[in-house]
Amino acid sequence: CLSVMAFGCKEDFLELAPISNSNANNFYKTREDFDLASNAAYATLYTVYAPESSVSYTEQLSDNATLYNVAGIQADRWAFKDYSLRTSNVEVYRFWQENYRALFSINIVLDKIETASVDEAYKEQVKAQMRFLRGLYYFNMVQLWGDLPLVTKPLSAEESYKVLRSPVADVYKLITEDLEYAAEKLPLASAITAPGKASKGAAQTLLGKVYLTQKNKTAAAQILQEVVNSKQYELLPSYASLWVVTNKNTKESIFEIQYKGGAGNPYSNYWTAFAPTENFVLTQFGGGMNQVTDDLYNEYEPGDPRRDASISTGYTNKVGTFIPIKFPIKWMDRTAQVVGGRELSNNNFMVLRYADVLLMLAEATGDANFLNQVRTRAGLPAFGAAGYPTDKYPTLELAIEHERRVELALEFHRWFDLKRTDRALPVLTAKGKAVTPQKLLIPIPEIVRQQNPAIAQNEGY
Amino acid sequence: VDFAFAQGRAISGKVTSKEEGGALPGVSVLVKGTTNGTITNTDGNYQLNVPDNATLVFSFIGFTSQEVAVGNRTTVDVALLPDAKALSEVVVIGYGTQTKRAVTGSVASVGYDKFKDRSFSNVTQALAGELPGVNITQAQGAPGQSPIIRIRGISSITAGTNPLYVVDGLPMENFNLNNINPQDIESVEVLKDASSAAIYGSRGANGVVIITTKLGKVGKTSINASYEFGQQEVTRKIDLMDAQQFVNYYVDAHNNAWTASGPGRLASDPNSVRPTQFRIPEDFVTNPQQFGKGTDWQDVMYRTAPSHNTQLSVSGGTDKTQFLFSGAYLNQEAVLDRNYYKRLSLRTNIKQTISEKIAIGVNLAFTGIYDRTDGTQGKSDVVSLGVQSDPIFPVYNELGNLGFKDPNSTWYRFATYTDLQLWHPYSLTREIAKQNKSFNTMGTAYLEYNIIKDLKFRTSINGNLYNTRYNAYQNKDMKFGYSSALAARGDVNNSFMLNWLTENTLTYDRHFGSHGVTALVGYTAQKQRDEYSSVTAGNFPNDLVQTLNAGTVNGGTSLASEWSMLSYLARVNYNFLDRYFLTGTIRRDGSSRFGTNTKWGYFPSVSAGWLVSDENFLKNVTLINNLKLRASYGVAGNNQIPNYGPIGLLGNQNYVYGNNLANGLNVTNIANQDLKWEKTTQLNFGVDVGLLSNRLNLTAEVYSSTTNDLLLFVPVPDLTGFSTQLTNIGKMRNRGFEFGLNSRNLVGNFNWTTDFNLSVNRNKVLQLGPGNAPIVYTDFVVTVKTEVGQPLSNYYGYVFDGVYKNQAEIDASPHDPTTTPGDPIVRDVNGDGKITEADRTTIGNYQPNFTSGLTNSFSYKGVELSFMLQGSFGGEIANQLIRYNGIWNGGRNAYAEVANYWKSESEPGDGKHFKPTVAPKGLQEKFSSYWVEDGSFVRIKNVRVSYALPSNLLTRLPVKSARIFLNAENVHLFSKYLNYDPENTTYPATTYSPTATSASGIPSGTMLGVDYGSYPVPRIVTLGARFEF
Structure with a gap:
């Protein structure tokens, strides 16, 4: 162009393509493109299940966890444990954004692959994986917010204004369809070559949980029994070995989020986020998230090895003073590489595991044997046997509630469990939480309703 | 041939400048009422045949014309008075110049004299408060920081809001004027209205600042040397609690x-x-x-800081060659610990006339800057840390380390209490070694060719090469002064920017009888490439070697980005009788930044002027020397959007399966192939009045501008997967009034002049995205809300009406259920008897109702004194440091006035400060009127005294003139603001990093006026001497 100064440049002088980014115009064509796109969809698990994600905050809504002095906007974080959420809560809006952002990453793959010229078998597998993730996300969301705008394809801004909240039943219909498709098409765990990809068992387990939540115990029992019968999974002999950093994708694990420690990798940050703030001995950074309540700590029966595998009672600072702040240690990684003041930890995160299946089966069938498999692994007396604390947990329902709380402690199950069994109100009220039936749903963020006033608010907000 | 002419007699004389005494070459000498005349030669001498009783008219650009009756004399010597306000003064406009007489738009012009003694590194800082309609604020007081410039209000929410800078013809977005030595600048022109700026098309909407550098004048070579010594000091500290x-x-x-x-x-x-x-x-x-x-x-953090500034310039020229060589070195310590700013600037400007037809010229300038600047980021940066740190801790512990977090120190006993705060400010200034180096080279080469009489072709090529390098090394553990004991870390960042422009213009300039026409057509092409790279290393064995080779590289990236632009432009100036003026311009811009459907835009303007005072009916009104009416209408654009804004981009989002890293790609933004510039149309009316022999000059202007196609991150429902989409959809209006007055109150031996200006701007949002949904941004509690019918970025929160003294007061009013005595009284704004989120309301706005400047100058013989007051009235500032220093927040120190908090019913405190608690339950921490303060202020901006040594003292020295001067900036601030300065804002004007591919997050310009602990603006006193040889 310089050489033709006086005469003018050609129009293509103005056609500049991005240098440091790929361009969406020529993507979503080949099998390689869809591998990249579905990997990105899997990567949404990192935000949706992050230590400060919506599902993690359910521990604050429950009686398991609390917050002390934390970094960031304290009032909006404390509001969960105090049940004083307002519609302007910045965290609630963040959850909404993260979940729908994740759904977009899934929907765009589902949408684009439909017309792409890739082989049908591959197409089916990608669709099944994406629909598993979509089912999982909508299941979390419907339990948090109730009625939801159902988005099943990429939307333009104009289209999105027409999508209002669908009733809970419709949301569950979509979840069920997605998971049934995934359960049918996905391969057994043993046939999965890339650890971390959704398997048939993962879809069935999740479907069982969905049925259970819809009070359909028969269907739940049936499909969960299929998981057992598939012989793909078993309890590890030692509960503690579940939480060894290097023990990944074990036989007990059904769906597990994959992390890799170290710089440049998708590392996990549960350990730093759950460590007490400014501890200076455990971690460089301490997020102070999900600090453990005494109530959870005291829930464990004497001699239950799961307590000390799950919770630290505090830490000793550099001069030997003991700081009694209880915090989760399931995702501890003391050997993580530290870069920029952060531990780049290596721990995976189990979303679904076999102990959960057994406890759900007990709930669905009323058969204490499933429960007792879990207790046996913990080395504790069986329900109904001598030494079982029957005075505290006289019914099987209460026994399951207790067992789930300690077995799955701090794994983002407790609040959903209490809601599923209609126990949230009595249990949480007894522990001093200002909870009402309406507060068992979190609010629709005010920004969402400013953008589209046709979106209704949950009652009580 | 005139018969009388034949009978004329010869006279001669010399024309000199009354002020400088030197000969004036090129002065027009005309016999009044005839076309008979001549011009003075290089020595200022002239010869002319004149009739009897002739009157001579001496006129020269930049000087007041003088009429002299010849009488019987044969020698008529004249000393002309320079006249800065003369209508013949030349003003630089885009792609040309114009006499002030012919200007029809709104152009503010400032010559070198206005800022020659001001001790700033950036010329625009010296203009703060001087120009009506041009709001220049020093958001951060660190040396080398560019001020925020807003011309006639703020015209955009999301696009960049900085004006376009044009340096010797090269238009630059977000140019850092620190790269130009102010002493090299001949003049600064500000194109304020859209009709003047329309010649810059898609880049003119925020106004245009034109910088023209100096060129030597025909005549003797002049050597100028100066030296200044300065002291800077923070004179207004924040009043904080003691231990x-x-x-x-x-x-x-x-x-x-x-x-x-x-x-x-x-x-x-x-x-x-x-x-x-x-x-x-x-x-x-x-x-x-x-x-x-x-x-x-x-x-601990601030010190009295010295600065040295040395300058040397040589300029001069002959009829054929004019030149300027200059060099300057500025070495400035900052008031903040370990901070400094050093600048070397070199320039050579040469113009050579090769033949009658051809002239060529080259301007070449280099600037190298070494600096270290901390403390401008607010929040947890150094300045803010110095304000939050707990007074109970010593500067050094007994082991010589920085913190109570040193496990071997007795102070470690406090580490058990995790809510005590001391991120020792020295940990950032002394335990991190860092330096920015930046090198700017700017060059212009041009050729002017007079094709035929009145028709001139000009071609030029401009280039700007800007490189920066940043090195940092952070010591291991930072002497325990930081929030955690971090490993050692090294960082190196590099950036590269090359911008080039070619420009070709044809200018036709001719008078046909009473008609004058100047026509311009042009074609330009411009392109910029930016590159950025960074490398980070850790795992250093010790702190002895701090280059990255000593550690292990554990991170790094590189990025590149480009934009390009093609433009066609045309302008016609027409005048009749030099009294009626009409200008029309049009520019067509095509830009790589715009969507494929909207690559090209047209930017037209028209303007007209009428010099009423030249009409016969006013000729004899002696009171009025000058009366001009102006009107203009134009369209200018704002192209400051991300380089690849219209394109849907993919970003990395990797996953891992088992132990295998798997690349992932995901869409990062919604594509919009219709994305384009914002379009601002502005109507401007102005009147210029000169009264009492031009002793009193007034300018008044009113304008109304509307920005259409306002670029917005339109909040789109998150259901799309995105929160915003960059779209041209909104509409905003700025209306205002400007008034400027210049009065020579006393003339003679004792001179007194007064300059006054007043600016009023009203900003109103007319339309936003779908459904006009308000745009709300929250950053660390502070919330700004932009809604239709309101000015941009209202502060939005609760109203606190004091403190509840007792339970009875609580029971008697609507209150949050958690309220106990000592808690804030939250106003029930909507009157529904409950305190809910619906009680949030507008609690202020940054934009002032009006701003004003007043300068008085006095001179007597060689002594000059001037002082300048600057004021801003009616704006509010959101003090984000309230989050740390105004409410309880993790054991940080607080303002001294907070100590008057409610303690009990019998000790209710000052009624403003509620009781502190480490676990607030209600709205104590929420954004409220408690955070918003009156931003009005009056500042003694500048006081100057100078003394020119009398020439008789200098006769035996090789010195032509010598002046010493004392200059004081930011002398005193009258303000109630709790923090350093109500001009402080932690959030700069919106700009897009050149390597940013798409924009996200909060456009920082929407948070202007929010102060999260900004760098204080120090008082600067300099003493200097200037010599001309």
């Missing part, structure tokens, strides 16, 4: 929370029964006196 007040505050905050946490809990309960978060250090209870008044962390 005793802080201890009480800490104790009360913990006890208040503990007693509120359950029944039967008493303030007297020992730590042993309290959970960790309610515990109080034993030292605070048993022996608070040990802390005395404690450490004043502002004294």
Whole structure:
């Protein structure tokens, strides 16, 4: 162009393509493109299940966890444990954004692959994986917010204004369809070559949980029994070995989020986020998230090895003073590489595991044997046997509630469990939480309703 | 041939400048009422045949014309008075110049004289408060920081809001004027209205700042040398709690929370029964006196800082060659610990006339800057840390380390209390070594060719090469002064920018009888490439070697980005009788930044002027020397959007399967192939009046501008997967009034002049995205809301009406259910009897109702004195440091006035400050009127005294003139603001990093006026001397 100064440049002088980014115009064509796109969809698990994600905050809504002095906007974080959420809560809006952002990453793959010229078998597998993730996300969301705008394809801004909240039943219909498709098409765990990809068992387990939540115990029992019968999974002999950093994708694990420690990798940050703030001995950074309540700590029966595998009672600072702040240690990684003041930890995160299946089966069938498999692994007396604390947990329902709380402690199950069994109100009220039936749903963020006033608010907000 | 002419007689004489005494070559000497005349030669001499009783008219650009009756004389010597306000003054406009007489748009012009003694590195800082309609604020006081310039209000929410800078013809977005030595600048012109700026098309909407550098004048070579020594000082510190007040505050905050946490809990309960978060250090209870008044962390961070500025320039020229060589070195310490700014600037400008037809010229300038600047990021940056740090801690512990977090120190006993705060400010200034180096080279080469008489072709090529390099090394553990004991770390960042422009214009300039026409057509092409790279290393064995080779590289990236632009432009100026003026311009811009559907845009303007005072009916009105009416209408654009804004981009989002990293790609933004510039149309009316022999000059202007196709991150429902989409959809209006007055109150031996200006701007949002949904941004509690019918970025929160003294007061009013005595009274704005989120309302706005500047100058013989006042009235500032220093927040120190908090019903405090608690339950921490302060201020901006040595003292020296001067900037601030300066804002004007591919997050310009602990603007006193040889 310089050489033709006086005469003018050609129009293509103005056609500049991005240098440091790929361009969406020529993507979503080949099998390689869809591998990249579905990997990105899997990567949404990192935000949706992050230590400060919506599902993690359910521990604050429950009686398991609390917050002390934390970094960031304290009032909006404390509001969960105090049940004083307002519609302007910045965290609630963040959850909404993260979940729908994740759904977009899934929907765009589902949408684009439909017309792409890739082989049908591959197409089916990608669709099944994406629909598993979509089912999982909508299941979390419907339990948090109730009625939801159902988005099943990429939307333009104009289209999105027409999508209002669908009733809970419709949301569950979509979840069920997605998971049934995934359960049918996905391969057994043993046939999965890339650890971390959704398997048939993962879809069935999740479907069982969905049925259970819809009070359909028969269907739940049936499909969960299929998981057992598939012989793909078993309890590890030692509960503690579940939480060894290097023990990944074990036989007990059904769906597990994959992390890799170290710089440049998708590392996990549960350990730093759950460590007490400014501890200076455990971690460089301490997020102070999900600090453990005494109530959870005291829930464990004497001699239950799961307590000390799950919770630290505090830490000793550099001069030997003991700081009694209880915090989760399931995702501890003391050997993580530290870069920029952060531990780049290596721990995976189990979303679904076999102990959960057994406890759900007990709930669905009323058969204490499933429960007792879990207790046996913990080395504790069986329900109904001598030494079982029957005075505290006289019914099987209460026994399951207790067992789930300690077995799955701090794994983002407790609040959903209490809601599923209609126990949230009595249990949480007894522990001093200002909870009402309406507060068992979190609010629709005010920004969402400013953008589209046709979106209704949950009652009580 | 005139018969009288034949009978004429010869006279001669010399024309000199009355002020400088030197000969004036090129002065027109005309016999009045005839076309008979001549011009003076290089020595200022002339010869002319004149008739009897002739009157001579001497005129020269930049000087007042003089009429002299010849009488019987044969020698007529004349000394002309320079006249800065003369209508013949030349003003630089885009792609050309114009006499002031012919200007029809709104152009403010400032010559070198206005800022020659001002001690700033950036010329625009010296213009703050001088120009009506041009709001220049010093958001951060660090040396080398560019001020924020807003011309006629703020015209955009999301696009960049900086004006376009044009340096010797090269238009630059977000140019850093620190790269131009102010002493090299001949003039600064500001194109304020859209009709003047329309010649810059898609880049003119924020106004245009034109910088023209100097060129030597025909005549003797002049050598100028100067030296200035300066002292900078923070004169207005923030009033904070001392150690005793802080201890009480800490104790009360913990006890208040503990007693509120359950029944039967008493303030007297020992730590042993309290959970960790309610515990109080034993030292605070048993022996608070040990802390005395404690450490004043502002004294620790600030110092009186010297600066040195040395300049040398040589300029001159012959008829054929004009030149300027200059060099300058500025070495400035900053008031903030370990910060400094050093600048070397070199320039050579040469113009050579090769033949009658051809002239060529080259301007070449180099600037190298080494600096270290901390403290401008607010929040947890150094300045803010110095304000938050707890006074109980010493600067150094007994082991010479920085923190109480040193496990071997006795101070470590406080580390148990995790809510005590001291991220020692020295940990950032002394435990991190860092330096920015930036090198700017700017060059222009041009050729002018007079094709035929009146028709000139000009071609030029401009280039700007800008490189920066940043090195940092952070010591291991930082002497325990930081929030955690971090590993050593090294960083190296590099950036590269090359911008080039070719420009070709044809200018036709001709008079046809009473008609004058100047026509311009042009074609330009411009392109810029930016590159950025960074490398990070860790794992250093010790702190001895700090280059990255000593450690292990554990991170790095590189990025590149480009934009390009093609433009066609045309302008016609027409005048009739030099009294009626008409200008029309049009520019067509195509830009790589715009969507494929909207690549090209047209930007037209028209303007007209009428010099009423030249009409016969006013000719004899002696009161009025000059009366001009102007009107203009134009369209200008704002193209400051991300380089690849219209394109849907993919970003990396990797996953891992088992132990195998798997690349992922995901869409990062919604594509919009219709994306284009914002379009601002502006109507401007102006009147210029000169009265009493031009002793009194007034200019008044009114304007109304509307920005259409406002670029917005339109909040789109998150259901799309995105929160915003960059779209041209909104509409905003700025209307305003400007008034400028220049009065020569006294003339003669004792001179007194007064300059006054006043600017009023009203900003209103007319339309936003779908459904006009308001745009709300929240950053660390502070919320700004933009809604239709309101000015941009209202502060939005609760109204606090004081403090509840007792339970009876609470019971008698609507209140949040958690409220107890001592908590804030939250106003029930909507009157529904409940305190809910619906009670949030507008609680202020940054934009002032009006701003004003007043300068008075006095001179007597060689002495000059001037002082300038600057004021801003009616704006509010959101003090984001309230989050740390105004409410309890993790044991940070607080403002001294907070100590007057409610303690009990009998000790209710000042009624403003509520009781502190470590576990607030209600709205105590929410954004409210408690955070918003009056931003009005009056500042003694500048005081100057100078003395020119009388020439008779200099005759035996090789010195032509010598002046010494004393200059003081930011002399005093009258303001009630709690922090350093109400001009402070932590959020700069919106700009897009050249390597940013798409924009996200909060456009920082929407948070203007929010101060999260900004760098104080120091008082600067300089003493200098200037010599001409």
